[in-house]
Amino acid sequence: MPENCIYIARSSAIAARALAGEMMVMNSADSTFFTLNEVATVIFQAADGHTPLRDIVRDRVCEQFDVDPEQARADAEQFVTELSSYGILIVSNQPLASEAT
């Protein structure tokens, strides 16, 4: 799936809270527990289901962190794929209704 049409939303099955800028995430289905670093936290918080990942990287990640845009896009894609495999993010090439508010 090309990165420029990816939409991401947070699953409603998870628990999440930021602690000192880093997101704690727990999937209630199997109690897997993660902490996300600051960049991943920004992407997670912006996962509203209707902002394309490309825009999240451009407007949030590249704005707030001193990162190479190409590298940031590649890292974001990898991060999104990983979190979706754990059921934490839902990924689609269509806009999604964010499951959790």
Place this chain on the structure above:
Amino acid sequence: MSLMSEVGQKAFDLGVPIAVHIDVTYRCNERCVHCYLDHDDHGEMTTAEIKDVLDQLAEAGVFFLTFSGGEVFMRRDFFEIVEHARRLMFNVKIKTNAVMIHEEEARRIRELDVDTIQISVYSHRPEVHDAITELPHSLERSIKAIRFLREQGLRVTIANVLMTVNSSDQSGVQKLAAELGVHYTLDPTITPMMDGDTSVLALRIPGEELPEIFRNPALVGSQEEFCAPPKPPSKEDLEGYSCSAGHSFCYISPYGDVFPCVQFPLPTGNIRRQKFLDIWNLSPQLKEVRSIQAKDLTVCSSCSHVTSCTRCPGLAYVEGSMRGPSTADCEKSFYRTGVPTANMLQHGLSKPRTTAPLIQIRPIAVPA
């Protein structure tokens, strides 16, 4: 250190209330003989008030939220409260006797992605369990509920409070938990009533019987490790703190009173009069709790058990001083290792006192 412990330590160091226990009601459909609560409703928080508290807790950084009581399902709005909590993305745990959980409730709990449901089971024998809860058929109903919850794939823990009347049934309850495919946890501590009534302490397992429990590998794991004599404290140990109470954890009563812990009835403020974060950040009582290091403890700082003891500052507070020893923990330390405690030595005792003198403490109830 596991990731979870690392996060817990970070919250502790930063003073973030990462976990909160809320009792949504003290009303209950059971009348457990050891229960320390006044079951009358003195003006519980309304649905709107609890939702507002949850909004404030989310903002304060709370992640782990435990709903308990009383019996949580005595509140008709309980699912509305859990729904709000889950919308705010808390990790939710529910403590219940489960007798009001049927298929439909189990399905709702699963839909709300509740993390764990902890259910009190006192015995595998109905005549013992029901005599403790004073509710006929309560064991049968709790077990039925556990099956409904398991059918939904939910994580369930059986909590087995051990007291004199059921101490011989612990292995039966453990077997029952295994049969039902649920976790088992043991609690040999009976705590005094919130108002200081100590009569329930008579149900505590006598100290002399603790060695039998502490030498059961099914309960304590490696006995050699568990019963090892205490190591002398280092400088770092003496600069350490007791537990998470008031540091990264607190308790909120159905009336909005905030305490350092469910077992630490030191009033620190009321959420109906102040914002949660103002209580958390500014309460002089919480500041005092947070300031106490092992070296400040009046008796315990000179005790050889100080690094390995489970000393509960809440129980110590109920005994008279949050800087003092907790007799229940002295008993555990002594019977676990056979090494006399500073509390015993100070009083010239060859074995720990079994009942501690307690003072009268009652949480402030504020009418709605």
